[in-house]
Amino acid sequence: xxxxxxxxxxxxxxxxxxxxxxxxxxxxxxxxxxxxxxxxxxxxxxxxxxxxxxxxxxxxxxxxxxxxxxxxxxxxxxxxxxxxxxxxxxxxxxxxxxxxxxxxxxxxxxxxxxxxxxxxxxxxxxxxxxxxxxxxxxxxxxxxxxxxxxxxxxxxxxxxxxxxxxxxxxxxxxxxxxxxxxxxxxxxxxxxxxxxxxxxxxxxxxxxxxxxxxxxxxxxxxxxxxxxxxxxxxxxxxxxxxxxxxxxxxxxxxxxxxxxxxxxxxxxxxxxxxxxxxxxxxxxxxxxxxxxxxxxxxxxxxxxxxxxxxxxxxxxxxxxxxxxxxxxxxxxxxxxxxxxxxxxxxxxxxxxxxxxxxxxxxxxxxxxxxxxxxxxxxxxxxxxxxxxxxxxxxxxxxxxxxxxxxxxxxxxxxxxxxxxxxxxxxxxxxxxxxxxxxxxxxxxxxxxxxxxxxx
Numbered sequence: 001x002x003x004x005x006x007x008x009x010x011x012x013x014x015x016x017x018x019x020x021x022x023x024x025x026x027x028x029x030x031x032x033x034x035x036x037x038x039x040x041x042x043x044x045x046x047x048x049x050x051x052x053x054x055x056x057x058x059x060x061x062x063x064x065x066x067x068x069x070x071x072x073x074x075x076x077x078x079x080x081x082x083x084x085x086x087x088x089x090x091x092x093x094x095x096x097x098x099x100x101x102x103x104x105x106x107x108x109x110x111x112x113x114x115x116x117x118x119x120x121x122x123x124x125x126x127x128x129x130x131x132x133x134x135x136x137x138x139x140x141x142x143x144x145x146x147x148x149x150x151x152x153x154x155x156x157x158x159x160x161x162x163x164x165x166x167x168x169x170x171x172x173x174x175x176x177x178x179x180x181x182x183x184x185x186x187x188x189x190x191x192x193x194x195x196x197x198x199x200x201x202x203x204x205x206x207x208x209x210x211x212x213x214x215x216x217x218x219x220x221x222x223x224x225x226x227x228x229x230x231x232x233x234x235x236x237x238x239x240x241x242x243x244x245x246x247x248x249x250x251x252x253x254x255x256x257x258x259x260x261x262x263x264x265x266x267x268x269x270x271x272x273x274x275x276x277x278x279x280x281x282x283x284x285x286x287x288x289x290x291x292x293x294x295x296x297x298x299x300x301x302x303x304x305x306x307x308x309x310x311x312x313x314x315x316x317x318x319x320x321x322x323x324x325x326x327x328x329x330x331x332x333x334x335x336x337x338x339x340x341x342x343x344x345x346x347x348x349x350x351x352x353x354x355x356x357x358x359x360x361x362x363x364x365x366x367x368x369x370x371x372x373x374x375x376x377x378x379x380x381x382x383x384x385x386x387x388x389x390x391x392x393x394x395x396x397x398x399x400x401x402x403x404x405x406x407x408x409x410x411x412x413x414x415x416x417x418x419x420x421x422x423x424x425x426x427x428x429x430x431x432x433x434x435x436x437x438x439x440x441x442x443x444x445x446x447x448x449x450x451x452x453x454x455x
Contacts, residue, residue, distance in 0.1 A: 393446055
C-alpha cells in the first residue's frame with residue numbers, strides 16, 4: 001500500500017496519510033512540552049521552600065528522602081507515557097481513530113490497576129525505601145508521614161501518564177502543557193496553603209500532591225473522553241486483543257529496561273563521586289543539576305520527534321520521517337551547541353546561584369567544561385530515544401542502551417583510576433555519545449525495513 005493510497009482511503013479523515021513537516025509543527029509540540037516539563041523542578045523547589053520555612057532540618061531531610069523514593073517508584077512507570085504516545089501517533093498517522101481510543105483504554109486500565117497495586121503494597125515499598133536510604137529515626141518518621149499520604153496518588157499519577165501519552169500521541173502539545181500546569185499548579189498552591197498557612201507541614205505538602213494528581217487526572221479524562229466519537233468506540237474484544245496487548249507490554253518492558261539502565265548510569269556518577277569526598281560529591285551534584293535542566297528542552301524536541309515519527313510511520317510516508325529526523329536533529333544539535341557555549345561563558349555564575357560554599361564552587365568551576373559539553377554529547381541520545389519510541393523500535397533502543405552502558409562501565413574502569421573525577425565526567429560524556437551514535441547507525445536499516453511494505 002502506498003502513502004497516496006492510504007490518503008485516498010481516508011479522505012474523510014484529515015489525520016491520515018502524508019503531511020508536511022514544518023518548524024511550526026515541530027515547535028507546536030516541543031515548546032509547550034518543554035514548558036510543561038519545566039514545571040516539575042519548579043514544584044520541587046516550592047515543596048522544599050515550604051518545608052524549609054518550618055525551621056526543622058528533620059522535616060526537610062524527611063521530605064528529601066520521601067521525594068527520592070517517589071522518583072524511583074513513579075519514574076519506573078514513565079514507560080506508560082512513552083509507549084502510549086508512540087502507539088497513538090502511529091494510529092493517528094493511519095487515521096485509525098478506533099485504535100487511538102483502544103490504545104487509550106488499554107493504557108488507562110494498566111495505569112489504574114498498577115497504581116492500585118502500588119497503594120496495596122505501599123507498606124512493603126516504604127519499608128524497603130527506608131532500609132535503602134537509611135535515615136535516622138526522626139527523619140524516618142517524617143518520611144513515613146509524607147509517604148503514606150502521597151502514595152494515595154498512585155492510581156491518578158499513573159493515569160496522568162496514560163492521558164498525557166494519548167494527548168502527545170495526537171500532537172496536542174498545548175493541551176499537554178495545560179494538563180501539566182494544572183497538575184503542578186494545583187500542587188504548588190495547595191502545598192503552600194496546607195503546608196504553610198494551615199500548618200499541616202509535610203502532610204500538607206503530600207496532600208497537595210495527591211490533590212494535584214487527582215484533579216489533573218479527572219480533568220484530563222473529561223477532556224479526552226469528551227472528544228471521543230461514539231461511532232469510533234472500540235469493543236472489549238479489540239481493547240483486549242492479545243496481539244495488541246502484547247505489543248503494548250513489549251514496548252513498556254523495553255522502555256522500562258532502558259530507563260533502569262539510564263538510572264543506573266546516573267547513580268554510578270553519584271556512587272563513584274562519593275569516593276572522592278563530600279566536596280567533590282556536592283560539586284558533581286550541582287553540575288548534574290545543570291545538565292538535567294538543560295535536558296528539559298531536549299526532551300521537548302524528543303517528544304516532537306516521537307509523535308511525528310510515529311505519525312509518519314502510521315501514514316506510511318517516508319519523506320515525512322526523513323524530514324522529521326533531519327529537522328529535529330538540526331534543532332537539537334544547534335540548541336545544544338548554544339547551551340554548551342553559554343555554560344562555558346556563564347556557567348560559573350550559574351554555579352554561584354546554586355551553592356554558596358566556596359570549596360564546592362571552586363571545584364565545580366574546575367569541572368564545568370565537562371558539564372557544559374554534556375548538552376552537546378547528549379543531544380543525539382535524547383532525540384534518538386524519541387525517534388525509536390515513536391517508531392516502535394523499542395527492542396533496538398533497549399539493546400543499544402545496554403551496549404552503551406557496558407561501554408560506559410568499561411570506560412569508567414579505565415578512566416576513573418587514571419584521571420579521578422575528570423575520568424568520571426569523561427565516561428559520562430562517552431556514554432551519552434555512544435547512546436546517540438549506536439541508535440543513529442541503526443536508522444537506515446530499520447527505516448528501510450519499516451517503509452518497504454508501504455511503498
